[in-house]
Amino acid sequence: MTGDAPLLLDLTEDDPCALMQLYDEHGWGDGLPMVPPTPERVEAMLAGTDPDETIAVLPPRSGIATRRVIAINAVLAGCEAAQLPVVVAAVRALAGSELNLRGVNATTHCVAPLLIVHGDIAQSAGYNSGLGAFGPGNRANASTGRAIRLILMHVGGARPGPGDASTQGGPAKYSYCVAENTAQSPWGGYAASIGVEAASAVTVHCGEAPHNVHDMESANPAPILDKVASAMTSLGQNNAPISSGEYFVALCPEHAAVCASAGWTRGHISSYLFNRATLPVAELRRAFGLRAWAPWQQALADEDRVSMTEHPDNIKILVVGGAGKHSSVIPSWGMTKSVTVPVDA
Amino acid sequence: MKVYAPDGAVGSPTAALAPSVPVLTGKRIGILDNTKPNAGALLERLAQRLVSRTGAVLGLVETKNAALAAPDEVIARLQSEVDLVLTGSAD
Numbered sequence A: 001m002t003g004d005a006p007l008l009l010d011l012t013e014d015d016p017c018a019l020m021q022l023y024d025e026h027g028w029g030d031g032l033p034m035v036p037p038t039p040e041r042v043e044a045m046l047a048g049t050d051p052d053e054t055i056a057v058l059p060p061r062s063g064i065a066t067r068r069v070i071a072i073n074a075v076l077a078g079c080e081a082a083q084l085p086v087v088v089a090a091v092r093a094l095a096g097s098e099l100n101l102r103g104v105n106a107t108t109h110c111v112a113p114l115l116i117v118h119g120d121i122a123q124s125a126g127y128n129s130g131l132g133a134f135g136p137g138n139r140a141n142a143s144t145g146r147a148i149r150l151i152l153m154h155v156g157g158a159r160p161g162p163g164d165a166s167t168q169g170g171p172a173k174y175s176y177c178v179a180e181n182t183a184q185s186p187w188g189g190y191a192a193s194i195g196v197e198a199a200s201a202v203t204v205h206c207g208e209a210p211h212n213v214h215d216m217e218s219a220n221p222a223p224i225l226d227k228v229a230s231a232m233t234s235l236g237q238n239n240a241p242i243s244s245g246e247y248f249v250a251l252c253p254e255h256a257a258v259c260a261s262a263g264w265t266r267g268h269i270s271s272y273l274f275n276r277a278t279l280p281v282a283e284l285r286r287a288f289g290l291r292a293w294a295p296w297q298q299a300l301a302d303e304d305r306v307s308m309t310e311h312p313d314n315i316k317i318l319v320v321g322g323a324g325k326h327s328s329v330i331p332s333w334g335m336t337k338s339v340t341v342p343v344d345a
Numbered sequence B: 001m002k003v004y005a006p007d008g009a010v011g012s013p014t015a016a017l018a019p020s021v022p023v024l025t026g027k028r029i030g031i032l033d034n035t036k037p038n039a040g041a042l043l044e045r046l047a048q049r050l051v052s053r054t055g056a057v058l059g060l061v062e063t064k065n066a067a068l069a070a071p072d073e074v075i076a077r078l079q080s081e082v083d084l085v086l087t088g089s090a091d
Helices: A016-024 A039-046 A067-077 A081-094 A101-106 A120-124 A139-154 A221-232 A253-261 A266-276 A281-287 B039-054 B072-081
Strands: A008-010 A054-058 A063-066 A112-119 A177-179 A200-207 A211-214 A247-251 A278-280 A305-307 A315-319 A326-331 A339-342 B002-004 B028-033 B057-063 B084-087
Touching (some): A039 A081, A067 A139, A081 A120, A081 A139, A200 A326, A221 A266, A247 A253, A266 A315, A278 A281, A281 A305, B028 B072, B039 B057, B039 B084, B057 B072
Parallel strands (some): A112 A177, A247 A315
Antiparallel strands (some): A008 B002, A112 A200, A200 A339, A211 A326
């Protein structure tokens, strides 16, 4: 399957502001200056790969994301060619049926696809997995996340209003990309832990912005993870009434080291959080008239407690960040599953 | 100088809207309740009004998860048992 070649438009000068003005007339752009996608820049981005290969068809617009169209948006976002394989792989992941991109784009929730870059390409393409990884200051993180948002808006049609009904939007919808800090992970890389054996991979997790977990004082895992569990049990998050939801727990290296030095594995942490991140059944029934619970959860009595998700495997553990004692929890939108795919570098 | 448009081509739609039913008299109305709060009440009230004003009859009422597409078997039942479906309610 291939898509038609994208249209070429006239631009008065090679200038981001001129491009913004031109694109504005078509309803394109994210409100920030963009790099003009000239044929020369796009060809350089493609680096000899097949430009007409269809990578995915993205709802709700049913836009055909060919490599060339992806490269155009990568140029717009400020990517370098080294990051294109991650963008392409992430688009492939977005099309996974379990990710439910139609719902992600259409919902009134503030969900945004978080890209987590794993393996060799995190280093070779310049991604930040350390200090401030979720924040600004790194071109690869910023431009890759932004390229995905531009692709969702331009190709998928997820523009606020007709294609994206998010009530308040959210800053994560501008750009949301980090790298896993494998070098400081006591348990190896996340992708391999779920069976994706590749030198490089990317995970797309459609979730909320990170919820901070601050613990400066604990020298053993339980008190740290109790705070993680506390962050997982807020009634306002979309996962609260949806038992199939996922939680990505991005431990900082120091919290991860505390857990690992006590002999805890990823599985131990997920199991502990499954048992500690619970709320009284009556409280959830009072809070939500509509609950998408597993059958065994529906059968619980009001006086019981229920886990925030129906299985420990829905609690994903990885290491992100640098020095300091702040971790984070990224709850999913609810009706979505994360997708991890190899990156063909 | 030239720059590319960023949107690319549009693929084939996965479904097309059915033509409107010109006369409702005698037609069977279905409800596909997406289970958003009050969606069922809103759609049922609308169906009742249509029934009383046009002589249509209320046929099947189905439910689906608001965030997911309706299962194929639900769509098949609606296709076989009603002439038009009322659905769609957001938050």
